Amino acid sequence: MLRLPKFELLEPRTIEEAARLLVEHEGARVVAGGTDLLVNMKHEIETPPVLVSLERVxxxxxxxxxxxxxxxxxxxxxxxxxxxxxxxxxxxxxxxxxxxxxxxxxxxxxxxxxxxxxLDTRCQWINQSHFWRQSLGFCLKKDGTKCHVVEGGSKCVAxxxxxxxxxxxxxxxxxxxxxxxxxxxxxxxxxxxxxxxxxxxxxxxxxxxxxxxPPTPAGHRGAYGKLRERGSIDFPLWGVAVRLDLEGTKVARAELCCVALQARPLRLKKCSELLVGVDTASNEWRPAVEACAAMARKLCHPMPNIPGDHEWRREMVPVYARRTIEAAVSSSGPVHHV
Ligand SMILES: Cc1cc2nc3c(=O)[nH]c(=O)nc-3n(C[C@H](O)[C@H](O)[C@H](O)COP(=O)(O)OP(=O)(O)OC[C@H]3O[C@@H](n4cnc5c(N)ncnc54)[C@H](O)[C@@H]3O)c2cc1C
Ligand code: SF4
CATH class of the missing domain: 3.30.465.10 (Uridine Diphospho-n-acetylenolpyruvylglucosamine Reductase; domain 3)
Structure with a gap:
C-alpha cells in the first residue's frame, strides 16, 4: 500500500490568509481537491512539507x-x-x-x-511509484538524468x-x-x-x-472530443475543443485547441483557418471539415509519453477532429468512447 508522506495541513478561511501562509512556510503548496497532488505525493513525485488547503475559502x-x-x-x-x-x-x-x-x-x-x-504534466514513466521509478534510474523530471521517451533527450516532454x-x-x-x-x-x-x-x-x-x-455570441457552438481507452474513467489520449461562432450558417470564428500531446496544450490555428468563412449548409462544408481533420493529423504528433500506442493515437486525431467539429455544429454533445 502506498502511504502519504508526512505533511502539515493548514486551512485558511480567506485568500489573503492563504497567500500569507504560502510565503511564511517554505516549500508550502496549495491543495484544492487533492485528486492529483495527493497521488503525486504518494508516488513521491513531490513531497511538500506543508499544504495550504483552499477548501474553507x-x-x-x-x-x-x-x-x-x-x-x-x-x-x-x-x-x-x-x-x-x-x-x-x-x-x-x-x-x-x-x-x-x-x-x-x-x-x-x-x-x-x-x-x-x-494539473501537473503526465508521463507513463513518471506517474508510477517511487520504487518503480527507482528501478529504472528515475528520469529528468525527478531525480534522474535521462528521458525514457526521447532517447538522448535533454528536455522533459511529459x-x-x-x-x-x-x-x-x-x-x-x-x-x-x-x-x-x-x-x-x-x-x-x-x-x-x-x-x-x-x-x-x-x-x-x-x-x-x-x-x-468572455460572453459568447448568439451563434456560438462548442464541443469537446476525448480519445480514451475506457469510457468510465481515463485521462485523455487526445482531447480536442472545437469552437464555431456562426453568423446564420456561416462560420465567423473557429478555434481548435488540443491536449495530451506535449508539455503545453496547443492552439491549432492552421486548422481553424480552414473553417472560417465556410457556410456549414453549403457543399463546401464537408471538404472543409475533411481538410481541417487532415491538417490536425499533420500538426499533431503523439509521443510514447502517455499510455496508448502513439501511432494509433495519431490515426485517431483526424477521426476525433472531424467528429468533434460535427458535434459542435449540431450541438449534439461531447464526443467520446463509451
Ligand atoms: C484515477 C484518476 C483519473 C483522472 N482522470 C483525469 C482526466 O480524465 N482528465 C483530467 O483532466 N484529470 C484527471 N485526473 C486528475 C484530477 O482528478 C483532475 O485534473 C482534477 O481537476 C484536479 O483538481 P484538484 O482540485 O483535485 O487538484 P489538486 O490535486 O488539489 O491540485 C492539482 C495541482 O494544482 C495546484 N492547485 C490547485 N488549485 C490551485 C489554486 N487555486 N491555486 C494554485 N494552485 C492550485 C496544486 O498545488 C497542484 O499542483 C484524474 C485523477 C485520477 C486520480
Ligand atoms: S518525458 Fe522523459 S523526463 Fe519527462 S517524465 Fe517522461 S520519461 Fe521523465
Missing amino acids: AEIQGVRPMADGRIQIGAMTRLSAIAADERLRRSHPALAQAASLVAGPQLRDMGTLGGNVL AASNDTAPTLMSLDAQLRFVSTRGERIVPIDELWLADGIRNKSLPHDEILVAIEL
Missing part, C-alpha cells in the same frame, strides 16, 4: 455572472458543478462537456476547475493532460491570480511553458482564484 467557489457580461468561475468550483451548470452548458458548452468527461464521478465531485487548469485546458483556450479564458504582491490577470495562452518538468509560468506563492470567460 468560500469566496472562490461557484459560478457567477459579472457586471460586464463575463462569467467568473471560482477556482474551487468542482468539476461536477461545472458539468451540471445549465447556464454554462448553454453559453460555454465545450467547457461543461470537458468537465463532464474528467476522470469518474467521485473525482469530479472532489476535483476543482482550478486544480484541473494547474504531456499536459488536463481536459478543460483546451476548452478554456478556445473560449479566451483569463486567469485571476492572487499573492501577497497583489493580483494579476493572465490570458490562459500565456500560462503555458513548453517544459514537461514545469509547464506553467507560475510562482509557487500565487493562488489561482478565478477563471473568467
Whole structure:
C-alpha cells in the first residue's frame, strides 16, 4: 500500500490568509481537491512539507455572472458543478462537456476547475511509484538524468493532460491570480511553458482564484472530443475543443485547441483557418471539415509519453477532429468512447 508522506495541513478561511501562509512556510503548496497532488505525493513525485488547503475559502467557489457580461468561475468550483451548470452548458458548452468527461464521478465531485487548469504534466514513466521509478534510474523530471521517451533527450516532454485546458483556450479564458504582491490577470495562452518538468509560468506563492470567460455570441457552438481507452474513467489520449461562432450558417470564428500531446496544450490555428468563412449548409462544408481533420493529423504528433500506442493515437486525431467539429455544429454533445 502506498502511504502519504508526512505533511502539515493548514486551512485558511480567506485568500489573503492563504497567500500569507504560502510565503511564511517554505516549500508550502496549495491543495484544492487533492485528486492529483495527493497521488503525486504518494508516488513521491513531490513531497511538500506543508499544504495550504483552499477548501474553507468560500469566496472562490461557484459560478457567477459579472457586471460586464463575463462569467467568473471560482477556482474551487468542482468539476461536477461545472458539468451540471445549465447556464454554462448553454453559453460555454465545450467547457461543461470537458468537465463532464474528467476522470469518474467521485473525482469530479472532489476535483476543482482550478486544480484541473494547474494539473501537473503526465508521463507513463513518471506517474508510477517511487520504487518503480527507482528501478529504472528515475528520469529528468525527478531525480534522474535521462528521458525514457526521447532517447538522448535533454528536455522533459511529459504531456499536459488536463481536459478543460483546451476548452478554456478556445473560449479566451483569463486567469485571476492572487499573492501577497497583489493580483494579476493572465490570458490562459500565456500560462503555458513548453517544459514537461514545469509547464506553467507560475510562482509557487500565487493562488489561482478565478477563471473568467468572455460572453459568447448568439451563434456560438462548442464541443469537446476525448480519445480514451475506457469510457468510465481515463485521462485523455487526445482531447480536442472545437469552437464555431456562426453568423446564420456561416462560420465567423473557429478555434481548435488540443491536449495530451506535449508539455503545453496547443492552439491549432492552421486548422481553424480552414473553417472560417465556410457556410456549414453549403457543399463546401464537408471538404472543409475533411481538410481541417487532415491538417490536425499533420500538426499533431503523439509521443510514447502517455499510455496508448502513439501511432494509433495519431490515426485517431483526424477521426476525433472531424467528429468533434460535427458535434459542435449540431450541438449534439461531447464526443467520446463509451
Ligand atoms: C484515477 C484518476 C483519473 C483522472 N482522470 C483525469 C482526466 O480524465 N482528465 C483530467 O483532466 N484529470 C484527471 N485526473 C486528475 C484530477 O482528478 C483532475 O485534473 C482534477 O481537476 C484536479 O483538481 P484538484 O482540485 O483535485 O487538484 P489538486 O490535486 O488539489 O491540485 C492539482 C495541482 O494544482 C495546484 N492547485 C490547485 N488549485 C490551485 C489554486 N487555486 N491555486 C494554485 N494552485 C492550485 C496544486 O498545488 C497542484 O499542483 C484524474 C485523477 C485520477 C486520480
Ligand atoms: S518525458 Fe522523459 S523526463 Fe519527462 S517524465 Fe517522461 S520519461 Fe521523465
